[in-house]
Amino acid sequence: MSLRHALLGLLADSPQTGYDLTKRFEETLSGHAWNASHSQIYPELKRLLGDGLIEIVGEGSRGSKTYGVTAEGRAELRRWMFSPLGDTPPRNEFVLRLFLLSSLDLADTRVLVGQMAQASDVEVAGLTEAIATIERFTPPGTRPGYARFAAEFGRRYYELQSEWARWVLAELEKAS
Amino acid sequence: MSLRHALLGLLADSPQTGYDLTKRFEETLSGHAWNASHSQIYPELKRLLGDGLIEIVGEGSRGSKTYGVTAEGRAELRRWMFSPLGDTPPRNEFVLRLFLLSSLDLADTRVLVGQMAQASDVEVAGLTEAIATIERFTPPGTRPGYARFAAEFGRRYYELQSEWARWVLAELEKAS
DNA sequence: TGTTCCATGTAATAAGTTACATGATTTC
DNA sequence: GAAATCATGTAACTTATTACATGGAACA
Structure with missing residues (x-):
């Protein structure tokens, strides 16, 4: 399950809302690397929050929440980046x-x-x-x-x- | 859902049992193109059979069934091969x-x-x-x-x- | 006679997609 | 004030993975 690591990676670049993340998936990851729709992203953000890998760093208008990666999240991301490939089989x-x-x-x-x-x-x-x-x-x-x-x-x-x-x-x- | 087309494509090459197909997925497709385990393959073969895209061309020992592609199946495979890409998002x-x-x-x-x-x-x-x-x-x-x-x-x-x-x-x- | 390989299936769970649903803000 | 975009969520369904389950045949 690379979705959480994709989210951690995007958030490590800069704090973002679920909506921002959905767009970045569509624009950059969806075509070649990984796909995810908002209906998958929002629940996963809650899980990441529950696991202490991300945190809410700001709340904007329309009930938007901006998430950032915690130190723990960054460590998990790094661990995954260096872990051997083969976790999820490719699809092409x-x-x-x-x-x-x-x-x-x-x-x-x-x-x-x-x-x-x-x-x-x-x-x-x-x-x-x-x-x-x-x-x-x-x-x-x-x-x-x-x-x-x-x-x-x-x-x-x-x-x-x-x-x-x-x-x-x-x-x-x-x-x- | 490319699983059925992967199966049709493998069977078009030569008639095979579900077991053979499982091995060919592991050996050739799983690493770069598409993954599927036997628990997904067997039910899908039944569906393909029900849809008239494949047929049983022989039965061997241990209750094994050898499937081959029907004319209809071959037509569906060809249609898919020429259809535009983008049906399923890649994963890499x-x-x-x-x-x-x-x-x-x-x-x-x-x-x-x-x-x-x-x-x-x-x-x-x-x-x-x-x-x-x-x-x-x-x-x-x-x-x-x-x-x-x-x-x-x-x-x-x-x-x-x-x-x-x-x-x-x-x-x-x-x-x- | 024990181990490996052949051969097929189902059940439970997880992951992913599509559809449904709502409402605020901005732009024209 | 209508349309587009921002913003988040849930529900229903499909697909995929992991685990459970069984048994025949070949080989050593």
Whole structure:
């Protein structure tokens, strides 16, 4: 169950409300790392509060509560960050389809893999632009920050998908 | 819900029992694409049978049933393979940690990213060997088959993780 | 004859999704 | 004053995991 650690990690960055956290899941984590909706987030925040891993650091209008990580929470987060992977099995629809490619006939496979390459290229373009934006808004002499690292991973990942797909197409061409 | 399509895809390759399918999940899909245990697989096979997407093609000893995909099942599988991605949100602990890196202090970040690079190298080595084995057992003049494609993706993926981690280390070095 | 592997199932619990529900504040 | 956004919650349902349970066949 990585949800609590995702929440701890986001809150460690800066104190936030459940609503803020819901948006950050949607915007940054949901696409590549982890998904959670508000109906899961609010109850989990209460549990984290009960376990003393987070605390209420402020209350705003409309009954909003801003949570921050406690020392205990930060320790638990650190422990998890360094723990071995494999806690929760990955789930990746793209890779699943890749593993099931052999269920299609050769013509279908060619079409699908071609589509995979094209879709990946679109993502690469989007992330390349996002990275350019980050760089543009980074003052010279400053470190670009961690968002840059994540974006770089994303760009390289989609590049990999695209290049792999084209390699498969070439391999299929070879022998047939 | 991709479980049924994963099952259809595996059965499309060759008819199998629930037990066989459980093993193939563990061996091939569980690590990178999708996870499922036998307690989920058996009931889903019954549902697929009820929906006419698979059929029993043979019964062996110990009450084992071998399932095969029906024409309808194959059509449903094909439809899903070509449907747009995004049905189920991905889940990836490595990427989640990558997104939460900023919650660590600089020293911890360096250590963790270094460990990530090393762990990825181990995976690259394993997959490189697996690929060599596949190639060795492929008769000259033959297409190596789809397992080769999946292995290639895995190798490139771990290479990406390793290279990304080293790039991050270099970036962290730069500015401090 | 004991251990491992084959083979299938159910029950209890946990996690995740979708739908339902409410109300305050801001913006146009 | 209508619409969008902020803000939080619960209920119903589906999916997934862990634990429980059983027994046949192969092997040593």
